[in-house]
Amino acid sequence: MIFLPLFLLVSFTYAEVIARVDGKVLTYEEFKKAFEVYWKEILHLDTVKPTRENKRKFFLEYVKGMLIERVAVDMGIRVSEEEIDNRLKRWGRENASPTLRRLIKREILVEKLTDCLTKDISVSEKEITAYYLLNKRDFYLPTQVKLLPFLAESKREAELLYRSLLRKEKIPSNVKAGKERWYSLQSLPHSLRRSLYPYKKESVSKPIKINGGYLVLKITDKRKPGLLPLEEIKERVRRKLLNVKKEEVLKKWFREILKRYPVEVYPSKLD
Numbered sequence: 001m002i003f004l005p006l007f008l009l010v011s012f013t014y015a016e017v018i019a020r021v022d023g024k025v026l027t028y029e030e031f032k033k034a035f036e037v038y039w040k041e042i043l044h045l046d047t048v049k050p051t052r053e054n055k056r057k058f059f060l061e062y063v064k065g066m067l068i069e070r071v072a073v074d075m076g077i078r079v080s081e082e083e084i085d086n087r088l089k090r091w092g093r094e095n096a097s098p099t100l101r102r103l104i105k106r107e108i109l110v111e112k113l114t115d116c117l118t119k120d121i122s123v124s125e126k127e128i129t130a131y132y133l134l135n136k137r138d139f140y141l142p143t144q145v146k147l148l149p150f151l152a153e154s155k156r157e158a159e160l161l162y163r164s165l166l167r168k169e170k171i172p173s174n175v176k177a178g179k180e181r182w183y184s185l186q187s188l189p190h191s192l193r194r195s196l197y198p199y200k201k202e203s204v205s206k207p208i209k210i211n212g213g214y215l216v217l218k219i220t221d222k223r224k225p226g227l228l229p230l231e232e233i234k235e236r237v238r239r240k241l242l243n244v245k246k247e248e249v250l251k252k253w254f255r256e257i258l259k260r261y262p263v264e265v266y267p268s269k270l271d
Contacts, residue, residue: 003008019264036097065103084104121242129230139228140227146181148218172264180220202219202220
């Protein structure tokens with residue numbers, strides 16, 4: 001009997017209502033389970049302790065998901081079990097818990113709703129050009145080099161590779177070549193910049209010891225600092241402007257929906 005009051009207190013806390021969406025309640029217990037799945041199975045942050053702000057943001061998104069589920073019924077938007085299975089299969093999570101399936105269902109609902117509400121949105125060439133001209137600073141790049149990595153298992157193999165690259169000879173067959181990537185020169189470690197100096201095409205770094213062997217890098221291309229041409233980043237700007245427009249449409253839609261469906265939230269009860 002000594003522990004009964006404590007048991008009742010815990011039970012009451014877990015059953016406590018922390019939100020209502022058009023009459024449907026969200027209890028602290030349901031929220032806690034959903035947040036744990038989100039934090040550990042979607043974000044994979046098992047070893048990181050969530051902050052109060054992390055929980056608060058998820059809480060508001062979860063309530064928004066409840067509202068979308070309610071409105072989707074009236075709009076005739078559905079998510080089939082097959083669609084959920086396919087999404088989970090891509091994640092390699094065929095045996096997902098009911099809570100994870102519910103979160104995935106809401107994610108797909110949000111995508112369908114967004115597509116439905118924003119299907120007529122477009123971005124004109126004039127809008128893209130105007131954004132580019134007004135935000136040139138965002139498209140200015142410092143000096144960049146394209147690096148091709150080579151991995152050798154031993155120091156001796158790495159030194160042979162280094163000499164072969166300098167002499168433009170055929171590299172040893174047991175050396176693995178990686179994938180070329182662009183890097184800002186300023187972002188490279190000082191020792192590596194010094195090794196690649198004067199940063200010309202065909203420059204080769206001295207062997208660098210890493211886990212699993214030795215790394216040798218070769219500069220295969222170079223970009224001078226300057227403004228990226230509009231044609232090169234046009235699609236990136238288009239996607240950015242589309243996302244901004246979609247967010248505005250969704251915000252406006254939510255403001256209207258909140259007038260039709262009663263929503264009550266009690267974020268202070270999360271603490």
